[in-house]
Amino acid sequence: MRKLTFGMSLSLDGYIAAPGDDLGWGVPSDELFQFWSDRVEATGLALYGRRLWETMSSHWPTADQQPGATPAHKEFARRWRDMPKAVFSSKIDTVDWNARLVTGDAVTEITRLKAEDGGPMDIGGPTLAAAAMRAGLIDEYAIVTHPVLVGGGTPCFPALDNWVNLTLTETRTFPGGVLLTRYETKR
Secondary structure, eight states: OOOEEEEEEEETTSEEEBGGGBOGGGOOOHHHHHHHHHHHHHOSEEEEEHHHHHHHHTTGGGGGGSTTOOHHHHHHHHHHHHSOEEEEOSSOSOOOSSEEEEOSOHHHHHHHHHHSSSSOEEEESHHHHHHHHHTTOOOEEEEEEESOOOOSSEESSOOOSSOOOEEEEEEEEEGGGEEEEEEEEOO
């Protein structure tokens, strides 16, 4: 069975984007950027909600061809293009860059994908991740907390019907006071 991880950057007050979808508070240090790049390299299948897909696919497919692209950005762009992706949406018609579109029930499809052989899966996007959380499908949370309070925006975590008990498995500090906390779901 494949492992499913929800990895996300968020503000200290729990938002993945400030009002107006502002992500300017979450610019990663070189070390944090490398952490995310290495996660992409290790991911067997990425599961994206529509909005996260639109954000990522608007930049990374050609980021390595942009003037001034750093070696790290070129590496991430290549890794991102190569990584298999499933995009969950009923509002878009096509996806590209080693992705396939899923228009059916997300929980049913994620359950099926978890049962397959293959490398670990990452899930991104708060709406898609919320469905997986409520269904008890997430095995690990990799939360990167930035030392900023944004006061509102898009929350990282949904309201849940039941508690999700977790075990802390790792902490790591990045430049600028950014903190990674990894938790496994207690089963």
